[in-house]
Amino acid sequence: xxxxxxxxxxVFVLIRYTSxxxxxxxxxxSFGFFLASxxxxxxxxxxxxxxxxxx
Numbered sequence: 001x002x003x004x005x006x007x008x009x010x011v012f013v014l015i016r017y018t019s020x021x022x023x024x025x026x027x028x029x030s031f032g033f034f035l036a037s038x039x040x041x042x043x044x045x046x047x048x049x050x051x052x053x054x055x
Contacts (some may be wrong), residue, residue: 006052007032 011029015019035044 011020011025015022015025036043
């Protein structure tokens with residue numbers, strides 16, 4: 001749940017303070033879903049879990 005919150009805040013900040021459009025954010029989100037279903041998903045999850053200090 002905390003990773004979802006971090007991602008949401010990150011996308012909000014990018015849309016608000018940079019030139020990221022809603023379409024670009026949607027494409028990045030779609031790519032994230034694709035990446036989450038790949039064989040790299042456990043490694044990414046482990047990295048962010050350690051990076052955020054979550055358990």
